[in-house]
Amino acid sequence: MDRLLDPLREEDPLPPSEVDVDRAIRVGRRRLRTRWVGTGVLVAAVALLVPVLGLPGGSGSSVDPATSSQRAAETRDFDPMRRVVTVADVPGIVTDSYTTARRWQRISVRNAGWTGLGSVTVHAPGRQAADPEGGVLRPETGTPTEPVDGRPAYWMSRPSGDLLAWQWTDDAWAFVSYQDVRTEREVDRETARRIALAVRVGDGEPVTVPFTLPRPASYQLVGTTADLRPPGDPYVRTGLLFATEDPADEGRFVDCLAVAVENGERVASQNGVNQTVDGHPAMVDGRKVTLYGVAAGFAVDVWGGTADAAASLAVARSVRLVPTPDDRSTWTTRPLG
Amino acid sequence: MQAALEREYVEYVRAGLDRLRRSAYRLCGDAHHGDDLVQQAITKLYVNWRRARAADNTDAYVQRILVRVYLDERRLRWAGVSLFASAPEVAVEPDHRVDDRATLRAALDRLPRRLSVVLVLRFLFDMSVEDVAGALGCSTGTVKSQTARGLATMRRLLDERPLPITAKEA
16 A cells, blocks of 8 residues: 555544534425435536546446557637637427636536526537546547538447547547436436537627736636526626646636626625625635626636735726626726726 | 335435445545545436446445545646535544644645545555555556555655654554
8 A cells, every 4th residue: 555645634623613514404495395406416526527527437448548640630620709609499308507717618408497506518619528637538439420500420338328429620620428317217318408409609799797807917818707697687606717737627626716796695695704805705715716796796706826814805896897887888808907 | 216215315325325435534634625535426326226226335436426526626627627615624532643634634735636545445444455456446466566655755754754653563
């Protein structure tokens, strides 16, 4: 038995517990009521990882080590400040969130009853779906199936569920996973296929956000995140993701810093307030900083990074909301001041 | 959930909370972060309690949930799912042993998360290759190769900032 990690067995006493069993029960009851069954969440969440993480295991036949010959001769990365993927109407399916990055973009989807969960991940030309240990997914090794939009398509069997992969353009792949806990089958292939057929990749539209900030020192903008809501829904949660390097995939360790704003009930409760910052109730906890009630019911949230609390707090304080953040038409496409 | 089942759940969680917190701490290296993981894990456990209590080894089932929560967390960072968890800061008195552990922990944290989890399960949870494979849903061969890769990478990282001789020679 290797002893390298033995020093980590000598642990200090843990601080008082912050685990709240009653809260777990409350949230668990709510999930059961909405049939958001935990197993489905777990399975589906793992499935969502697969397109970019290529979790090892199972047959392993569709994961190969990355080699120079497998890398694309030409890459055409996405602009993280543009959303280039859309999912047209699929009966019973709604889009839930959008994540942009240079090498891939993703839309998470669900059904109206919250029992089905899936994702569409579109990789930029020349970029492969990466395995965290350096391998890549090779869709061509999967089982051929009917083309998607006239393009070659394959089913890939993965330990966490099947993926529908298709070559959306030359040297570029997209992946769909979709699982519904109500179905006996592990993956709802029919729905996954309907979703795939609805995917379009184009010039897209610019990402807009209701805030600006100076680029945090030593970080670069690598992506954006946003909850997607129907027109007229006032809820907003949207943010920017910074990192010290552009991660090859989301499983790779990089120093990330997330800056987001949110409104609605969740931030109205002002959980965890432990000080006042610039006149605003704030929760400052190590690398997590939340400034509540900044403007129009919005909170500013900074999380991650390797700097100390003061640095995170400085980033949070540097965020400026647009004058009317609840009016999306006033949001900016240039958040870095 | 029926009241009797719920009582059973509460008793199980309260009885095993210290063990769960310690496991989470070993996974992530931070007590507050670990409590966040435990909070998520016991919520999932509540939803799946019927299945968990019927499992051959409920403790192993719960540990698997915890590991999955930890592995899935990287995605959450990207997806922008609520970052509004709160946890007060608690200072820890520094000493040399803590420095050593911090160095090891830092190296462990620089590994791809999957590799670090394999190492933690094998060498801090003392799980067999077969049990780790079961927990992660992969083959024993994968566990073995990832263990070897993880250790080799750890040693390479530690060469950049050496540990005390005792730890490296062991």
